Amino acid sequence: MAPPAAHKERTLIAAIGDEDTITGLLLAGIGDIDIHQRPNFLVVDSKTTQGQIEETFTSFTKRKDIAIILINQHVAEEIRGILDEYNAAFPTVLEIPSKDHPYDPSKDSVLKRVQLLLGD
Amino acid sequence: MPDTGAQLTDTKLLQHFATLAQYQHTRERSSAALKQAFFVLAQARRSAGYSRISPDQYSGHAQPIATVNINAMEPDSSDGTMAVARRNEDSGGGVDPLLWFGMLVPPTLREAQSGFVEALDGLVALAQMKRELELQAEAITKSTQENSIKD
Numbered sequence: 001m002a003p004p005a006a007h008k009e010r011t012l013i014a015a016i017g018d019e020d021t022i023t024g025l026l027l028a029g030i031g032d033i034d035i036h037q038r039p040n041f042l043v044v045d046s047k048t049t050q051g052q053i054e055e056t057f058t059s060f061t062k063r064k065d066i067a068i069i070l071i072n073q074h075v076a077e078e079i080r081g082i083l084d085e086y087n088a089a090f091p092t093v094l095e096i097p098s099k100d101h102p103y104d105p106s107k108d109s110v111l112k113r114v115q116l117l118l119g120d
Numbered sequence: 121m122p123d124t125g126a127q128l129t130d131t132k133l134l135q136h137f138a139t140l141a142q143y144q145h146t147r148e149r150s151s152a153a154l155k156q157a158f159f160v161l162a163q164a165r166r167s168a169g170y171s172r173i174s175p176d177q178y179s180g181h182a183q184p185i186a187t188v189n190i191n192a193m194e195p196d197s198s199d200g201t202m203a204v205a206r207r208n209e210d211s212g213g214g215v216d217p218l219l220w221f222g223m224l225v226p227p228t229l230r231e232a233q234s235g236f237v238e239a240l241d242g243l244v245a246l247a248q249m250k251r252e253l254e255l256q257a258e259a260i261t262k263s264t265q266e267n268s269i270k271d
Contacts, residue, residue, distance in 0.1 A: 029186035099158035
């Protein structure tokens with residue numbers, strides 16, 4: 001495992017979500033656009049393709065400056081395949097509710113993993 | 121009398137369930153905080169007009185004022201924490217994103233910002249707990265396998 005010092009560069013909170021979610025999280029202060037003009041957020045709307053979401057998620061997972069990726073649960077469903085395959089410690093991925101899609105515990109990967117552990 | 125392998129696994133399981141309960145409790149609180157923040161944001165939009173609070177106002181030079189500090193984490197331990205760190209402009213942080221939406225913003229937008237700031241703290245805590253649960257599950261699986269080999 002990488003030594004603790006390797007995590008010092010991971011400070012950003014990235015986000016993939018609908019407009020309300022991203023506006024809210026940006027208001028909370030997470031927004032970053034780096035020197036390469038790469039934002040740490042993606043607004044997903046009706047025109048956003050599954051490919052774009054996958055590409056953004058994958059690019060976030062490869063960055064060494066991101067600690068956490070927040071993603072609306074309903075958006076996560078569109079890329080469930082690559083999400084389920086993702087098992088790196090960092091960035092940590094957390095699914096969050098949106099204004100129009102409340103948190104659904106049946107889709108929470110954390111709870112699903114607990115069920116697997118208990119053999120359900 | 122030293123713990124047997126099975127007792128050790130049971131201890132790890134109990135700790136896992138305790139963390140899970142904490143996770144579910146924090147989920148409920150975080151979801152409620154987000155729901156309220158979304159509601160207030162909608163009010164702000166109605167008050168200011170949709171075009172004034174939209175991605176068109178996002179800054180092209182955004183710098184974060186809310187980041188995460190990750191403390192050391194050992195491979196076999198659930199110790200180690202992630203916590204939100206906030207910086208202001210004087211200490212190298214970015215401009216308050218509230219200002220992206222104009223100098224005179226409705227009070228509801230300021231209130232929405234407070235709501236999302238509070239919600240963000242809960243989300244980072246959830247990410248931390250998720251990581252702890254994953255480490256605990258790995259330890260339990262390893263412990264169970266070791267017990268199976270001994271039996």
